[in-house]
Amino acid sequence: xxxxxxxxxxxxxxxxxxxxxxxxxxxxxxxxxxxxxxxxxxxxxxxxxxxxxxxxxxxxxxxxxxxxxxxxxxxxxxxxxxxxxxxxxxxxxxxxxxxxxxxxxxxxxxxxxxxxxxxxxxxxxxxxxxxxxxxxxxxxxxxxxxxxxxxxxxxxxxxxxxxxxx
Amino acid sequence: xxxxxxxxxxxxxxxxxxxxxxxxxxxxxxxxxxxxxxxxxxxxxxxxxxxxxxxxxxxxxxxxxxxxxxxxxxxxxxxxxxxxxxxxxxxxxxxxxxxxxxxxxxxxxxxxxxxxxxxxxxxxxxxxxxxxxxxxxxxxxxxxxxxxxxxxxxxxxxxxxxxxxxxxxxxxxxxxxxxxxxxxxxxxxxxxxxxxxxxxxxxxxxxxxxxxxxxxxxxxxxxxxxxxxxxxxxxxxxxxxxxxxxxxxxxxxxxxxxxxxxxxxxxxxxxxxxxxxxxxxxxxxxxxxxxxxxxxxxxxxxxxxxxxxxxxxxxxxxxxxxxxxxxxxxxxxxxxxxxxxxxxxxxxxxxxxxxxxxxxxxxxxxxxxxxxxxxxxxxxxxxxxxxxxxxxxxxxxxxxxxxxxxxxxxxxxxxxxxxxxxxxxxxxxxxxxxxxxxxxxxxxxxxxxxxxxxxxxxxxxxxxxxxxxxxxxxxxxxxxxxxxxxxxxxxxxxxxxxxxxxxxxxxxxxxxxxxxxxxxxxxxxxxxxxxxxxxxxxxxxxxxxxxxxxxxxxxxxxxxxxxxxxxxxxxxxxxxxxxxxxxxxxxxxxxxxxxxxxxxxxxxxxxxxxxxxxxxxxxxxxxxxxxxxxxxxxxxxxxxxxxxxxxxxxxxxxxxxxxxxxxxxxxxxxxxxxxxxxxxxxxxxxxxxxxxxxxxxxxxxxxxxxxxxxxxxxxxxxxxxxxxxxxxxxxxxxxxxxxx
Numbered sequence: 001x002x003x004x005x006x007x008x009x010x011x012x013x014x015x016x017x018x019x020x021x022x023x024x025x026x027x028x029x030x031x032x033x034x035x036x037x038x039x040x041x042x043x044x045x046x047x048x049x050x051x052x053x054x055x056x057x058x059x060x061x062x063x064x065x066x067x068x069x070x071x072x073x074x075x076x077x078x079x080x081x082x083x084x085x086x087x088x089x090x091x092x093x094x095x096x097x098x099x100x101x102x103x104x105x106x107x108x109x110x111x112x113x114x115x116x117x118x119x120x121x122x123x124x125x126x127x128x129x130x131x132x133x134x135x136x137x138x139x140x141x142x143x144x145x146x147x148x149x150x151x152x153x154x155x156x157x158x159x160x161x162x163x164x165x166x
Numbered sequence: 167x168x169x170x171x172x173x174x175x176x177x178x179x180x181x182x183x184x185x186x187x188x189x190x191x192x193x194x195x196x197x198x199x200x201x202x203x204x205x206x207x208x209x210x211x212x213x214x215x216x217x218x219x220x221x222x223x224x225x226x227x228x229x230x231x232x233x234x235x236x237x238x239x240x241x242x243x244x245x246x247x248x249x250x251x252x253x254x255x256x257x258x259x260x261x262x263x264x265x266x267x268x269x270x271x272x273x274x275x276x277x278x279x280x281x282x283x284x285x286x287x288x289x290x291x292x293x294x295x296x297x298x299x300x301x302x303x304x305x306x307x308x309x310x311x312x313x314x315x316x317x318x319x320x321x322x323x324x325x326x327x328x329x330x331x332x333x334x335x336x337x338x339x340x341x342x343x344x345x346x347x348x349x350x351x352x353x354x355x356x357x358x359x360x361x362x363x364x365x366x367x368x369x370x371x372x373x374x375x376x377x378x379x380x381x382x383x384x385x386x387x388x389x390x391x392x393x394x395x396x397x398x399x400x401x402x403x404x405x406x407x408x409x410x411x412x413x414x415x416x417x418x419x420x421x422x423x424x425x426x427x428x429x430x431x432x433x434x435x436x437x438x439x440x441x442x443x444x445x446x447x448x449x450x451x452x453x454x455x456x457x458x459x460x461x462x463x464x465x466x467x468x469x470x471x472x473x474x475x476x477x478x479x480x481x482x483x484x485x486x487x488x489x490x491x492x493x494x495x496x497x498x499x500x501x502x503x504x505x506x507x508x509x510x511x512x513x514x515x516x517x518x519x520x521x522x523x524x525x526x527x528x529x530x531x532x533x534x535x536x537x538x539x540x541x542x543x544x545x546x547x548x549x550x551x552x553x554x555x556x557x558x559x560x561x562x563x564x565x566x567x568x569x570x571x572x573x574x575x576x577x578x579x580x581x582x583x584x585x586x587x588x589x590x591x592x593x594x595x596x597x598x599x600x601x602x603x604x605x606x607x608x609x610x611x612x613x614x615x616x617x618x619x620x621x622x623x624x625x626x627x628x629x630x631x632x633x634x635x636x637x638x639x640x641x642x643x644x645x646x647x648x649x650x651x652x653x654x655x656x657x658x659x660x661x662x663x664x665x666x667x668x669x670x671x672x673x674x675x676x677x678x679x680x681x682x683x684x685x686x687x688x689x690x691x692x693x694x695x696x697x698x699x700x701x702x703x704x705x706x707x708x709x710x711x712x713x714x715x716x717x718x719x720x721x722x723x724x725x726x727x728x729x730x731x732x733x734x735x736x737x738x739x740x741x742x743x744x745x746x747x748x749x750x751x752x753x754x755x756x757x758x759x760x761x762x763x764x765x766x767x768x769x770x771x772x773x774x775x776x777x778x779x780x781x782x783x784x785x786x787x788x789x790x791x792x793x794x795x796x797x798x799x800x801x802x803x804x805x806x807x808x809x810x811x812x813x814x815x816x817x818x819x820x821x822x823x824x825x826x827x828x829x830x831x832x833x834x835x836x837x838x839x840x841x842x843x844x845x846x847x848x849x850x851x852x853x854x855x856x857x858x859x860x861x862x863x864x865x866x867x868x869x870x871x872x873x874x875x876x877x878x879x880x881x882x883x884x885x886x887x888x889x890x891x892x893x894x895x896x897x898x899x900x901x902x903x904x905x906x
Binding site for chain 2: 085125
């Protein structure tokens with residue numbers, strides 16, 4: 001079976017019912033995605049399928065074939081380095097133990113790809129599936145707002161450079 | 167950076183080609199050679215066991231504590247670097263190896279200073295800590311909110327200052343000028359009079375030969391340049407891009423995976439089992455019966471888990487098969503009554519005579535409180551990777567006590583401790599759970615059966631049901647109020663006493679006190695849980711204080727104030743929390759405030775919770791937290807720990823409940839052991855009080871106060887007094903008459 005992860009095609013030979021999480025971690029060695037509960041309750045295993053945040057511990061790989069899979073290893077930009085969310089996470093000193101943060105960032109990433117100026121309620125809705133046992137929620141919220149602002153500013157510059165508005 | 171002398175380059179050039187280690191004079195019994203093998207790399211000079219200087223002038227600080235999000239891999243190097251006048255930008259961190267050279271040390275009374283050098287005022291603190299540490303066998307522990315206040319104060323600062331002293335002495339000899347004429351700054355030494363400047367590295371070889379002062383002069387807080395600032399934490403970049411290596415992320419050649427099911431009733435053994443159900447499963451290699459648990463080794467976790475689920479595992483009967491939580495509470499109460507009847511309670515505090523007071527008292531108030539068992543539920547489920555060979559064992563794990571783990575494994579494998587090597591990784595949450603070596607012992611016993619490394623991963627269900635729990639407890643109070651509304655007598659009885667010593671004590675001026683406890687054995691394993699005994703005693707004592715205030719017809723804040731006339735530190739923290747929370751100002755309908763005050767691990771904390779009850783739903787809007795840790799060495803990190811501890815304590819207060827049914831744990835995963843989520847997370851404001859007191863801890867002291875602040879706020883808005891946690895089990899309804 002072929003899996004498209006972070007724009008690289010991987011050929012894997014495992015039971016198609018195997019959850020995506022274990023294929024990502026054990027077959028492909030992308031250990032940034034974490035195991036937390038195995039029942040879709042905690043969000044530590046969050047990755048994106050075609051831009052939607054999903055729980056990889058419950059997603060069999062057969063449901064991920066032919067889709068674009070994005071993990072924490074795939075969100076930074078090759079040209080500009082860290083993604084705005086990752087920079088904001090450092091700026092706000094968000095992580096403590098750090099274990100849940102890949103999942104948090106992937107959920108936040110999915111939110112910002114649709115909602116450029118999220119309200120507190122938007123953030124609560126998007127992030128409620130991700131548990132942080134260290135209680136970094138308020139810093140995550142600040143980080144998302146900071147990244148959203150940074151992304152809005154960047155896109156404004158792009159528009160100006162192109163000389164036209166979308 | 168200023169100009170470097172020619173000599174500097176020559177000297178550093180000489181150093182090229184390997185590590186050079188000379189004398190650790192500040193430690194009795196020179197073991198520098200062994201330390202060198204453990205920590206020195208190319209071009210390093212080990213100046214003392216807590217730091218090495220490289221020929222490129224970078225300084226590596228050796229930290230004998232695990233990083234689990236508390237920021238200790240940053241704050242401890244800051245303390246050393248500041249005393250050394252090192253350049254923070256070039257500081258590196260290395261976690262101390264799990265080796266006995268780094269034990270008995272970091273927190274050691276004999277370390278660096280020697281017992282007679284400890285100011286008498288601190289001896290109680292140090293001895294208290296030693297008692298705790300001794301009980302836990304190993305001294306390479308991360309817990310007890312102790313990293314900064316013990317390792318930082320006794321080891322890091324002294325090591326940095328001692329290194330600075332010998333570097334200065336070496337420069338003075340080298341340049342033949344008086345040490346007083348030299349300036350040390352940013353890892354360089356300069357002599358302004360002759361316009362010379364050279365990096366530490368150019369003096370380090372000479373310095374390493376000099377005898378380091380055992381008690382060098384430490385900076386006053388006015389002289390700090392790094393301590394008290396908040397540089398970005400060193401571990402954070404790897405935690406935003408997925409590269410941080412937690413125990414569960416270890417990958418070794420030929421490694422296989424295992425998962426396990428232990429007896430749901432603690433202590434029961436597994437029956438021998440029929441393995442035919444899984445013998446044809448592809449990728450499944452072996453079943454290991456550890457008596458109390460069955461493990462399966464396979465090519466992946468998922469395969470191992472499916473195989474384990476397919477096995478007809480049965481456990482023997484046990485004496486505890488019918489035990490439920492109410493049986494445990496009944497036993498507690500029975501044992502408490504017997505202790506009183508027989509007069510053999512363990513006495514904790516005895517002041518004045520409560521008996522005489524109660525005889526005459528007219529206003530006597532009694533109350534009983536309960537808290538349930540709690541699991542840790544670290545985000546990273548328990549795991550450990552082990553490779554066992556005939557002559558030794560290596561494990562990869564996130565541990566709060568690497569040396570203790572090595573000891574335990576050596577014992578079960580019947581090996582010399584020296585042959586067990588622990589490679590400690592980042593901890594995906596600790597909270598006390600990762601002081602227990604159970605998973606490492608299992609991993610070693612499983613790996614012993616095969617000739618390849620095995621990564622043992624527990625399911626979340628196993629993690630919740632095979633924890634070492636914060637115990638359920640009962641606390642009974644009886645107090646009397648005099649006609650001025652002041653407490654004359656305080657009688658408090660509960661079960662068990664662990665840490666911290668001060669957990670059940672009250673800061674309030676009450677002349678007659680009897681605080682006592684009884685042990686009441688159960689079959690449920692106990693473990694350190696963030697803030698340990700304080701996680702329940704603050705709820706007990708601060709709820710009861712609120713009840714007394716109510717009986718005395720006094721505002722709960724003012725009532726506490728009146729009992730703190732001889733405790734100015736406590737009063738200051740309480741006043742600050744009240745002021746910042748606008749205590750006394752009107753709130754909207756259905757809103758309430760609650761206040762609490764508690765000292766633990768050397769830090770005094772007061773909190774005010776601001777809540778709203780809409781219909782039967784509770785919303786915690788805001789928590790104001792005032793804290794006196796003496797001095798916050800990394801204020802942003804301190805604030806982060808206050809925030810974290812509050813969310814941890816609030817989760818437990820609202821939802822935390824591990825119950826016992828048929829001898830086993832009823833809950834199994836996050837659906838029935840609920841965690842606070844983002845939308846329920848309150849706004850938290852932290853205010854730090856700086857005082858001249860010995861530094862207090864950060865990781866635990868904010869957890870205890872939130873439960874009573876919350877339940878006192880619930881009383882404030884509803885008149886409902888919560889005497890048993892968690893809050894989720896109570897029906898709530900705001901009472902409009904109360905606030906009016």
